[in-house]
Structures are given as C-alpha cells and as structure tokens.
Amino acid sequence: MILLLEDDPAIAQTVVYALQREGLTVQHHAWLREARAAWARQSPQAAVLDIGLPDGSGLDWLRELRQGGSAVPVLLLSARGEEFDRVLGLELGADDYLCKPFGVRELVARVRALLRRAVVPAGGLVVERLEARLNGQRLPLTRRELALLQALHAAQGRTLSREQLLDQAWGQDAESTDRTVDTHVKTLRAKLRDAGLGDDCIRTQRGLGYSLER
Ligand code: CA
Secondary structure (H helix, E strand, O other): OOEEEOHHHHHHHHHHHHHHHOOEEEEEEHHHHHHHHHHHHHHOEEEEOOHHHHEEEHHHHHHHHHHHOOOEEEEEEEEOOOOEEEEEEEHHHOEEEEEEOOOHHHHHHHHHHHHHHHHEHHHEEOOOOOOEEEOEEEOOHHHHHHHHHHHHHOOOOOOOOHHHHHHHHHHHOOOHHHHHHHHHHHHHHHHHHHHEOOOOOEEEEEEEEEEEOO
C-alpha cells in the first residue's frame, strides 16, 4: 500500500489514478492527522508526502517518522514557489523529492524505484513473546500467526516441517492439519509483505516445509 498525503484534490486524484493503474493500492489523505492515524494502524510500503498541509508540515512528520525508527521510503512533494530546502529534506530522511508541477509518469517511475528499495532485510524483524515488530512498527498479527512466526524465527533459517510447525504453534489441537499451516503461512506472508519485507521472506521448501529468510 502506498500512502499519499496531499491536500490538493486535483493533484491527489491524478496521482491516485496513475498509481492504481499500475496495480498499486493507494490510500489518500488530505490531512496530516488522518495520515498519522492510518500509519499507526498499518505501515505503508512507501509514502508520497506533500510538505504544505492544512494542519502541519510533511517535513516535520517525516522527521518524527525517522526518529521513531521507520525506514519506509518517502518521496516529498513541494509546491511551486515554495522554498524547498532539498538538503534539509534529504537530511530528514527523504529518499526522493519532486517539485510541482511534475509529470505523473515521472512520479510513477520514482514510486516504483522507491518500492524496489523498500524491501527491508528480515534483520529488522524483532520477534518477542507478545509481539513482533519491523523497524519499530508493531505487526498486526493474530495470536496464531505470531506463534508461527516465533517458531520460524527461533529455527534461525532452518526449515521446519508442517508437523513441527503444528506442534510448536498449535500444540495439542486435533482440529489442525497441514492445510491449516499453509493457510496461516499465506496470511502471515501477506502481512509481512505489507509491512515491507520481501515476498519470499517465508520460503516454501517443496516437500519439506517452511523457513524464514534471514
Ligand atoms: Ca499542499
């Protein structure tokens, strides 16, 4: 998911349309407070932030995000005529920037480049007893998904069979089958991907089971 924070409706509409046409999911907000609340619920894969917003500055928010440990790639948009200190933006942790007016194809190309860089190493993943975090952001996992991730994480890259995973993450639950493991791996993988990890961070070892890429 790409988060777009832009208060100009015409620009926002053009950008949303262009990114969606590329098959990307876009969440648009015109207010900083809305974007902040949305980010707390789910961290995007990349963000496009306008600087001048009705309720604050995209630059200040970027500073907060980086201080909070977020590594999500950010492209800044600056308005025409607005004094934009490129060095300050980059120092605050922006990955790229565009000055308005910009060509929508250029924006799409730059967002694509951000997404290529967005895959974070599994090393940024912290798995604890009660929660898992990626670059400081809590992952929205169910109890079972967390148990599954804990088992894979504890295996330190070794492959675990479906039986071993059932045993470790489900315990004595007679209702569960190999298929249950596959279903939960699928949802866990999707959540890790949404959080910015690569598609194959949980590897399917054909005929053997699963392993967590390190
Ligand atoms: Ca603006």
